[in-house]
Amino acid sequence: RKEVEQDPGPFNVPEGATVAFNCTYSNSASQSFFWYRQDCRKEPKLLMSVYSSGNEDGRFTAQLNRASQYISLLIRDSKLSDSATYLCVVNSITFNKFYFGSGTKLNVKP
């Protein structure tokens, strides 16, 4: 079983739409969680960390559900520039392994 699983998409949405991605993780000892963004053929970059109480950064909201072992990312008012692949990342402090999901591709269309 993979450490982190994501729906690969693609999600094709019009500008202005709200879109949500989920990600599940298998290790209940996982301690920290992140969403990264990766543009085509580029390196991943941090979008936001995910805190236990949930957190928001502008149009982006991240949620963590430890009981069900999933995290989510909500993007409101989608922009063309949001088109990218979104990677879910889970870290186990015990082992310091930084595991990535396979990514969810988002295409925002005019």
Added chain:
Amino acid sequence: NAGVTQTPKFRVLKTGQSMTLLCAQDMNHEYMYWYRQDPGMGLRLIHYSVGEGTTAKGEVPDGYNVSRLKKQNFLLGLESAAPSQTSVYFCASRAAGGKTEAFFGQGTRLTVV
């Protein structure tokens, strides 16, 4: 601000050849990682290091070796390259602590023919 630098950026190898990929970071980070990324597979952890002189296996370590003789450098070696090792390789580093962000190099595109 260099951050994380990978060398080389592109390489074509013949089956059976060896090579070393270099990752250098100037942020004094404790942890360093090597990943490979294949289409539809996301990033898979090859090896990682939690400090100078230490290394550990990740999800897909077979066919690769690593060394961390200096804190700022993390080397990934392919002793006998195989076509299955054709991939994009990313190096990352992060500060010690469970909630710290990872910073990535720009990637090395390796083709084994």
